[in-house]
Amino acid sequence: MKVEAAGFSGPLDLLLSLIERRQIDICEVSIAQIADDYLERVLSLDWLDINEAAEFLVVAASLLYIKVRALLPAAGQQPDEACDDEGEAEGGEDDPAQALVARLIEYRRFRDAARALRPLEAMGLRAYRRLERALPKPGPTFMPPAGLTLQALASAYLQAMSSLPQEFEQAPTDEIPIAQQMVAILSGLARRGKLRLQDLFGTAASRGTVVASLLALLELTRRGRVNAEQPVPFGDIWVRAPESRRWEVGDADVEPEVSTGGN
């Protein structure tokens, strides 16, 4: 089942609905309780799209990380303090609970705004316009736009091209997708036991995701979390979990990196 079919437009939507079902104020939420609810829901969904699953699992990992932090005395910050000094840069930076609550509050504004637009949509859709066919369309006619000069053309081209190299500079600094892909690979293995290398890349949305998947796989291999094998030369490469280890969502290997992705 696709998550949207289950009624959730994303991980924040799911999280928010769990909080609201318990009728608790966002600022008073016990992350520990919500983390369990959330995990239960996420694991009960039947994921078709591995990228989508990864996005939900990233939030799951954040929740678990927050939960673990709250249990450690050294961590200090209580979750309830989140709302009091929310907005102050110093607190929001390093307390993931606070950052998550701030994101939820911001998300909720737009979710509620979207709901408020529904009645308008219902009304707007009841007024029909004429069908398009009526207007006679002139064939291609040369209609030069105002302001089309050689200068404008050259600068538009340069601007278009200027975005390319930067995209490549940015990619390596972004560690979120790698953590995401690690979670995605592990969750795929947890369900299916083994995966073909191609399948890891088959659904990838972009070249960046493919690279992130590959790096994630290498990293997991290095840590001994997965094995990769190629039974036949030039044949399929299979990725599987080592016999001895069963993957658990909140495993400490993945968490710290994931939580930095939350911001």
Added chain:
Amino acid sequence: MQMLSPKSAQAAIEAILFAAAFPVHIDDLAYAIEADAESVRRLLREIEDRFSRPESGAMLACVDGCYLLLSRPEYSGFVERLSRRQKPAVLSPASMETLAIIAYRQPVTRGEIEKIRGVNSDSAISTLIERGLVAEAGRRNSIGRPVLYATTPEFLLHLGLRSLDQLPPLPETENEPAANPDAEEPSSAGAETQEPSLPGLG
């Protein structure tokens, strides 16, 4: 074309609005019938009056300075029953959520949308673009020069609004950390000032 009598001018405008399925700007109407915007405005008022009578099944709508004729919503049941017009699809929750973010934060980048939603929004954005509710609106002058998205007049039509000012106000939060639409990083917020996120909205 020769000079039009007032009645013919009115008829010409009605013919254009009848033929065009999209909102037509008042300047385009003026250009088409070779008249000034003021006379067109007067003619539009007369057309509006004519279509406001109880025996009329259509109405004149104004969206963002553009005009079009629509069937009256109270008769939509008959239209769907007989004219084979499909009831237009409502947006999915994900698309509506994305549309709300674009509407209130425009112009906005994909990255900003995804930061708020916490989920990849490619397909929601392409759905909105396909339906003509959202369009590219240049690029932001920042690293990577990301494409900016904004709503279209079609968006107003979809919600039955005359202009963006009529959008319901965005729900407020008690202390609003990221009200600045240009703030790409939530960390750059911290300004406690509650600025309304849309001009003309309070």
Added chain:
Amino acid sequence: MQMLSPKSAQAAIEAILFAAAFPVHIDDLAYAIEADAESVRRLLREIEDRFSRPESGAMLACVDGCYLLLSRPEYSGFVERLSRRQKPAVLSPASMETLAIIAYRQPVTRGEIEKIRGVNSDSAISTLIERGLVAEAGRRNSIGRPVLYATTPEFLLHLGLRSLDQLPPLPETENEPAANPDAEEPSSAGAETQEPSLPGLG
């Protein structure tokens, strides 16, 4: 639906005809408003009268017992005038960017354009074609035989150019990794030298 007043019944029929995707039979109209064919005929006559006035730009037409509303043919000149005018005077940033890429990279495929822009460019390309700035120029001999796009002769004339060589030279860009138009087909890649399409780019 409850019983309609005569005026509402007229309005309901007009709404149906206004939005209809095809001519509607009188029996269907009668069924829709739950009236007999005779009353519908009378209502249609009233609608016809209303649309026959000189200030009306539309008319009720009857084809083989089926009815439809049309814009009056005598005003079609205005409609055509408008549809030429409809083109915005200035190109959108998205279209301008696409035009620049086609101008400097021609002949170029949709895929190559989208690779550079990073977003779907269908509507930008069709705008440019409609405005006569760009045209199809054959197909590339590679997988899928994608359509190639190039600027039109009118485009060059408009800019006062005699040939593409006269496009303003661009400052050297040292590393242009994804700019290689062959990069899309891994099979044909490897030949880094094949980049003849860009005069003025080194």
